Amino acid sequence: MSRIERKWDHIRYSLDRGHDRTAGFEDIQFIHQSLPDINVSDVRIDHSMGELFLSSPIFINAMTGGGGEKTYQINKELALVAAHTGIAMAVGSQMSAIKDKQQRYTYEVVRKVNPSGVLIANLGSEAKSDQAKEAIHMIEANFLQIHLNVIQELAMTEGDRDFSGALRRIESIIKAVDVPVIVKEVGFGMSLETVEALAAVGVMAVDVGGFGGTNFAEIENKRNEHTIPFFNQWGIPTAISIIEAVSSSKNVSVIGSGGIRSSLDIAKALAIGANAIGIAGYFLQILMKHGPESLQNEIEKIHLELSLIMTALGAKSISDLRSAPLMVSGNTYHWLNQRGFDTKQYSQRRIN
Numbered sequence: 184m185s186r187i188e189r190k191w192d193h194i195r196y197s198l199d200r201g202h203d204r205t206a207g208f209e210d211i212q213f214i215h216q217s218l219p220d221i222n223v224s225d226v227r228i229d230h231s232m233g234e235l236f237l238s239s240p241i242f243i244n245a246m247t248g249g250g251g252e253k254t255y256q257i258n259k260e261l262a263l264v265a266a267h268t269g270i271a272m273a274v275g276s277q278m279s280a281i282k283d284k285q286q287r288y289t290y291e292v293v294r295k296v297n298p299s300g301v302l303i304a305n306l307g308s309e310a311k312s313d314q315a316k317e318a319i320h321m322i323e324a325n326f327l328q329i330h331l332n333v334i335q336e337l338a339m340t341e342g343d344r345d346f347s348g349a350l351r352r353i354e355s356i357i358k359a360v361d362v363p364v365i366v367k368e369v370g371f372g373m374s375l376e377t378v379e380a381l382a383a384v385g386v387m388a389v390d391v392g393g394f395g396g397t398n399f400a401e402i403e404n405k406r407n408e409h410t411i412p413f414f415n416q417w418g419i420p421t422a423i424s425i426i427e428a429v430s431s432s433k434n435v436s437v438i439g440s441g442g443i444r445s446s447l448d449i450a451k452a453l454a455i456g457a458n459a460i461g462i463a464g465y466f467l468q469i470l471m472k473h474g475p476e477s478l479q480n481e482i483e484k485i486h487l488e489l490s491l492i493m494t495a496l497g498a499k500s501i502s503d504l505r506s507a508p509l510m511v512s513g514n515t516y517h518w519l520n521q522r523g524f525d526t527k528q529y530s531q532r533r534i535n
Contacts (some may be wrong), residue, residue, distance in 0.1 A: 197226070197289060204442055205394060205395040205420060205442065206393060206394070206395025206396065206420050206422060206442030206448070207393075207395065207420035207421055207422030207423050207442065207514070207515045208421070208422050208442075208443075208447075208448045208451050208452070208472075209513070210422065210511060210512050210513035210514060210515035211422055211451040211454070211455065211500060211509055211510075211511060211515065212509060212510045212512070213450075213451075213454070213492075213495075213507060213508075213509050214507075214508040214509060214510065214530065215495075216495065216496055216497050217332050218426070218497075219494060219497030220497060221494060221497055221498075221499055222494070223490055223491065223494045225494075225499045226490045226493045226494055226498070226499055226500075227499065227500050227501075228240060228439055228486060228490060228493075229487055229499065229501075230458065230459070230500075230501040230502075231460055232388060232436045232438075232458045232459050232460075233363060233387050233388060233436050234363075235325070235326075235363075237270075237271065237299070237301070238269045238270070238461060239268070239269060239270045239386065239486060240449070240453060240457075240458070240459050240489075240501055241270055241449060241459070241460045241461075241462060241482070241485065241486075242265075242270050242271035242272060242273065242301075242303075242459060242460070242461055242462075243261050243264070243265055243270060243272040243273065243461075243462065243463070244272070244273050244390070244461030244462055244463040245273040245274060245275050245276070245277040245303070245305045245328060245330065245367070245428060245461075245463065245493040246258075246261070246273075246275050246463050246467055247274075247289075248274045248275040248276070248277065248279070248280065248289045249275065249276070249277065249278075249279025249283075249286045249289055249290070250279075250286075250289065250291045251286070251289065251299050253276070254289045255288060255289040255292055255321075256277075257467075257470070257471075258274060258289060258290065258292055258293050259292045259293070259296055260470060260474075260475040260478075261293070261322070261466070261475075261478075262293040262294075262296045262297040262298070262300070262302075263475055264470075264475050264478050264479050264482065265293075265297055265300050265480050266299075268295040268297065268482045268483065269300075269484075270482065271300065271301035271302070271303065271306075271325075271459075271460070272293060272297070272300065272301070272302055272303065273302075273303035273305055273328050274290050274293055274302070274303070274304065274305050274322060275305055275325075276305050276307055276330065277290055277304060277305055277306055277317075277318040277321060277322075278307060278309075278310065278314070280305055280321065281306075281314050281318065283318055287321060290321055290322055291322060293320060293322055294322045294323050298424065301325045301326075302322050302323065302324050302325055302326075303324060303327070303328045303365065304318040304319045304321065304322055304324035304326070304327045304328065304362075305318065305327075305328045305329075305330060306318050306327070306328075306329055306330070307329070307330055307331075307332065308329055308330070308331055308346075308349040308352060308353060308366075309343065309349075310329065310352065310356065311352065311355075311356075312356050312358075312359035313353050313359075313484065315327055315329075315356045315359065315360050316359065316360060318406055319360060319362055319498060323463050324362060325362060326362055326363050326364070326365055326387075327356070327360055327362055327363075327364050327365070328364075328365045328366075328367050328390065328471060329353055329356065329364060329365070329366050329367070330366075330367045330368070330369050330487070331349070331366065331367065331368050331369065331392075332368075332369040332399065333346055333371075334370075334371050334399070334400055334414050334417055335369055335370075335399035335400065335402075335403060335420070337411070337414065338399070338403035338404060338407070338411050338414045339399045339406075339407070340403075340406075340407045340409065342403075343508040345368050348385060350380060350381075350384060353366060353381070353386065354384035354385065357384060357385045357386065358385075363387035363388070363470055364385075364386055365387060365389065365390055365438065366381050366386050366388075366389050366390070367389070367390035367392050367438075367440075367461075367467050368390065368391060368392030368393070368394055368424075368441075369392050369399055370392055370393070370394060370398055370399050370400075370418065370441060371392065371393075371394055371395055371400075371417060371418035371419065372391055372392065372393040372394050372418045372419025372420065372421065372423070372424035372441065373389055373391045373392070373393075373419065373424050373427070373428055374419060374424070374427055375427040375428070375431045375522070377389075378427070378428045378431035378432060378435060378437075379431045379432060381435070382431065382432040382434055382435045386435060387435070387436065388435060388436035388437065388438055388458070389428055389435055389436075389437055389438065390438035390439075390440050390461055391419075391421060391425055391428050391437065391438065391439060391440065391441065392424075392441050392461075392484055393418065393419055393420055393421025393422070393423070393424040393425070393439075393440070393441030393442065393462035394417075394418030394419055394420050394421065394424075394438050394441060394442075394534060395420050395441050395442030396421070396440065396441035396442035396443070396463070396464055397423050397463065397464040398415065400414035400415050400417060400462040401415050412463065415419045420441075420515065420518075421439060421440070421441035421442055421443065421452070422451070422452070422455065422515050423518050423519065424437045424441070425437060425452055425455050425456055425457050426455050426456065426458075426476070427522070427524075428520060429455070429456030429457070436458040436459070436460050437456060437457050438457060438458065438459045438460070439452035439453075439456055439460050439461070440458070440460065440461035440462065440463070441483035443460055443461075443465070444462075444465045445464055445485075445488075446484075446485045446488035446489045446491075446492060447488075447492065448494045449485065449489055450489055450493070450504065451509070453501055453504050453505065454504050454505060454507050454509055455509070455529070456505060464518060466478055466481075466482075469481055496534070498534055503534045506532050506533065506534045506535070507532075507534055508529065508530055508531065508532050508533060509529050509530065510529070510530050511526040511529055511530075
């Protein structure tokens with residue numbers, strides 16, 4: 184099967200698949216505040232991630248490109264929505280365009296239709312420094328996202344089998360490029376130990392890509408005659424992964440992604456420490472079923488609802504939200520306590 188066909192397979196199976204509530208946010212509950220003492224107009228949802236100022240804590244996460252006209256149209260419409268709503272956008276892996284120059288247009292369109300927006304280039308951990316520079320130049324990117332997809336590759340019949348040297352390659356890319364580097368998982372979560380290793384080589388931010396969103400093990404098992412079903416339930420739920428990542432290093436920004444599908448999920452992810460929130464599958468479903476105008480309306484609704492949630496908690500800023508008291512229960516509580524995290528810190532904190 185060609186790379187182009189595989190790209191469209193991933194989109195098609197992603198749209199066909201439902202999403203289980205397995206990202207862990209059902210275990211996070213805010214403690215109600217009857218006297219929040221603020222006005223909705225006091226709330227600001229802009230925020231900083233590292234040295235970058237973001238008008239919104241949410242962004243369109245990596246989805247596609249390199250699959251011909253269909254992926255060109257998806258990226259064009261996503262970029263237009265990003266421009267109209269003022270949010271950042273990542274593209275899918277650009278390796279297909281590096282290997283086949285005829286696919287460059289499916290990525291280059293995002294900068295053409297969103298000339299002043301924040302755009303994130305994307306490559307896998309197999310990439311070399313010169314390829315990273317090419318990907319950045321292709322869309323005039325503000326960031327480079329390097330994705331880690333070991334489980335997807337292992338579940339893929341034609342996938343990679345050698346993952347040695349990935350951390351050294353990431354370090355070399357960081358030293359070679361002139362934009363900040365984000366390292367992203369693709370649906371299986373990141374542990375404390377992984378984030379510590381990435382922080383040690385100079386990664387600016389990690390995107391935890393937790394379990395609970397688009398499941399690429401399931402997608403690959405649908406594509407393959409020989410299935411590997413035990414990978415379908417493999418991974419760290421998103422809420423747990425955010426907390427592990429935040430606890431690892433003060434010098435690394437944390438992006439929450441994986442099964443985040445509502446303004447309440449977003450508020451919870453930010454409250455447990457995420458600096459920004461990436462959404463892919465949920466946005467793609469809206470775009471493909473209802474069109475770009477509906478997606479734009481949904482993003483604007485999320486912004487409004489996030490402001491209402493923050494008002495109810497007495498949080499005037501994202502920084503305040505990260506001090507809102509909350510309870511951790513269920514599997515998330517059990518996992519974190521087994522891993523040595525003190526969950527009382529969340530229930531006993533206050534917004535100053």
